[in-house]
Amino acid sequence: MSSAEHVILRELLARDPDWVSGSALARKLGVSRVAVWQHMEKMRAAGFEFEAQRSRGYRISRRPPTLYGPLVETQLKVRPRGFSLLVLDEIDSTNDEAARQLSAGRPTPFAVLARRQTRGRGRFGRVWHSESSANLYASFAFRPRVEPGRMQTFTLWMGVNLCELLANFAQVTPGIKWPNDILFGGRKAGGMLTEARVDADQIRDLVFGLGLNVNAPASGWPGDLARRAVALSEVTGAPLDLNRLAAALVGRVLLAYQNFTDGVDPDAFADLWHRYDLLRGQPVVLLEGGRRHPGTVAGLDDEGALLLRDPHGRVSRYRAGEVTLEKSA
Ligand code: BTN
Numbered sequence: 274m275s276s277a278e279h280v281i282l283r284e285l286l287a288r289d290p291d292w293v294s295g296s297a298l299a300r301k302l303g304v305s306r307v308a309v310w311q312h313m314e315k316m317r318a319a320g321f322e323f324e325a326q327r328s329r330g331y332r333i334s335r336r337p338p339t340l341y342g343p344l345v346e347t348q349l350k351v352r353p354r355g356f357s358l359l360v361l362d363e364i365d366s367t368n369d370e371a372a373r374q375l376s377a378g379r380p381t382p383f384a385v386l387a388r389r390q391t392r393g394r395g396r397f398g399r400v401w402h403s404e405s406s407a408n409l410y411a412s413f414a415f416r417p418r419v420e421p422g423r424m425q426t427f428t429l430w431m432g433v434n435l436c437e438l439l440a441n442f443a444q445v446t447p448g449i450k451w452p453n454d455i456l457f458g459g460r461k462a463g464g465m466l467t468e469a470r471v472d473a474d475q476i477r478d479l480v481f482g483l484g485l486n487v488n489a490p491a492s493g494w495p496g497d498l499a500r501r502a503v504a505l506s507e508v509t510g511a512p513l514d515l516n517r518l519a520a521a522l523v524g525r526v527l528l529a530y531q532n533f534t535d536g537v538d539p540d541a542f543a544d545l546w547h548r549y550d551l552l553r554g555q556p557v558v559l560l561e562g563g564r565r566h567p568g569t570v571a572g573l574d575d576e577g578a579l580l581l582r583d584p585h586g587r588v589s590r591y592r593a594g595e596v597t598l599e600k601s602a
Pocket residue numbers: 365366367368369390392393394395396397399401409410411412453454463464465466482483484485
């Protein structure tokens with residue numbers, strides 16, 4: 274990974290907001306100043322704007338509002354050995370593309386990001402609305418050597434890590450609705466979809482997908498999503514730098530995966546879970562296999578199953594399902 278654009282970006286970002294001379298860039302790349310200028314024209318077409326001054330050189334004055342691969346890569350602070358990143362313009366589903374790449378033998382870990390998805394999927398085969406290139410659609414592929422039983426806690430662990438990342442990155446207060454929703458004020462900003470292929474009693478490969486509403490305008494949601502969905506920019510009141518957020522997110526997911534395979538300290542997990550959990554003590558209805566289970570959430574068990582106290586005081590555990598918060602009286 275060292276195209277001319279990567280090199281130019283690395284130099285400009287390292288000196289930002291200072292200037293970098295055209296001749297320094299030309300020297301670094303081993304090309305003429307005219308060739309540097311041509312590369313920058315290409316980058317302008319991707320949404321960058323540069324200030325140029327004859328005596329000082331160049332500096333970035335605007336970053337692209339949509340995903341730009343070299344800009345994500347140059348801002349990555351975590352890069353495990355063998356990691357690769359694919360940034361696509363459009364794909365059916367980043368989870369499906371990651372699965373295809375796994376089948377074709379691509380080394381892990383890798384991440385697939387796309388500006389748009391034509392068949393974005395959510396849990397229970399639902400559609401994940403993926404038209405806006407102002408949002409993030411990302412999938413991460415791994416080949417962990419763990420038993421399938423640990424999948425549930427994997428998604429929960431990723432969820433609390435993502436909440437923490439968003440809290441630090443954007444100074445917001447996200448909440449997690451078991452098992453895979455990230456919410457702000459009751460509206461959904463993010464959803465996770467973990468899919469694994471299993472061999473005998475071990476996971477062969479695993480794809481962790483994340484959809485995150487970042488800068489999509491509130492007016493753009495179709496139908497009742499306008500009521501149920503929210504983008505981070507609505508919460509912060511200003512657009513976020515999508516490429517910087519993508520780089521931070523990739524780094525956090527890779528670190529969280531490493532922690533997970535090393536073995537997460539149960540107390541550290543419980544702390545994070547309690548910080549972001551929206552359901553504990555709340556009256557809910559859990560829908561599972563077409564059945565409704567009303568109750569009050571009593572917490573999680575060690576395997577990440579939801580504990581629900583029914584109206585008779587009996588506590589049952591549920592490994593899957595869709596939770597709806599009931600309005601408390
Ligand atoms: C849910 O809330 O039901 C999960 C939504 C997961 C959506 C993401 S977007 C990136 C990845 N590709 C997909 O097709 N789905 C996941």
